[in-house]
Amino acid sequence: MEKILVSACLLGDNCKYDGGNNLNEFILSLREYYDIIPFCPEVEGGLPTPRSPSEIKNALVVNKEGKDVTRNFLLGAEKAVSLSKLLGIRIAILKENSPSCGVRKIHDGSFQNHLIDGEGFTASALKRIGVKVYSEKDELSFLIPQKKETPTEFVSYKERGKKAENRIKEEKPRRDVMKKKTPYSKKDRFDKGHRDNPKGRKSFGHDKNKKSFPKKGNSRFSRNKREKKY
Numbered sequence: 001m002e003k004i005l006v007s008a009c010l011l012g013d014n015c016k017y018d019g020g021n022n023l024n025e026f027i028l029s030l031r032e033y034y035d036i037i038p039f040c041p042e043v044e045g046g047l048p049t050p051r052s053p054s055e056i057k058n059a060l061v062v063n064k065e066g067k068d069v070t071r072n073f074l075l076g077a078e079k080a081v082s083l084s085k086l087l088g089i090r091i092a093i094l095k096e097n098s099p100s101c102g103v104r105k106i107h108d109g110s111f112q113n114h115l116i117d118g119e120g121f122t123a124s125a126l127k128r129i130g131v132k133v134y135s136e137k138d139e140l141s142f143l144i145p146q147k148k149e150t151p152t153e154f155v156s157y158k159e160r161g162k163k164a165e166n167r168i169k170e171e172k173p174r175r176d177v178m179k180k181k182t183p184y185s186k187k188d189r190f191d192k193g194h195r196d197n198p199k200g201r202k203s204f205g206h207d208k209n210k211k212s213f214p215k216k217g218n219s220r221f222s223r224n225k226r227e228k229k230y
């Protein structure tokens, strides 16, 4: 089973800075198809939970109290890279907007809830080693494997013959009923036509008064003519 590295808070782990989580039911349901590896870079980097929120400013990570926590964020990113290499992880799903996990957006460092384009320390480090990094905001339905169509049932010629026989048997009474409904047999229909025709039976397809011409070149007359020539 393929392994996917996922931000632990997206799986319901209370590792968020305020002690909560960001549970995402869809990502959790991927456990059915993948080996999900939960990972929180900030906790792995040695930070406690709950903790003061942090943001990236001038390539450093600073918490709300002004303390530089860059070292913890770098350690968390390093651990994520080591784990991915060790387990052969090629896909990661990380929490958007986080200074560790943000994939496309992060806070601007003003602690005013302003977002800017950028990526968290761990997301950036994983991308550098070739891991495909997605956020929970991306369209992830492609990760659900398509179900294979069940092959059609094999039916031998013998069985097909039997089925056809049964079908004919079923249809036979229906055909008999239809036969009874026809007013005349073939012979009756012919005789009826004969009775209705005043010229009689002989006139069928042949008219005595109609002149017929023999084919050119093959009549008795033309044969005699040829014989006289020689």
Ligand code: SF4
Pocket (backbone or CB within 6 Å): 007, 008, 009, 010, 015, 016, 017, 039, 040, 041, 042, 043, 095, 098, 100, 101
């Ligand atoms: S560091 Fe990542 S996994 Fe940990 S709480 Fe923040 S967003 Fe979630």
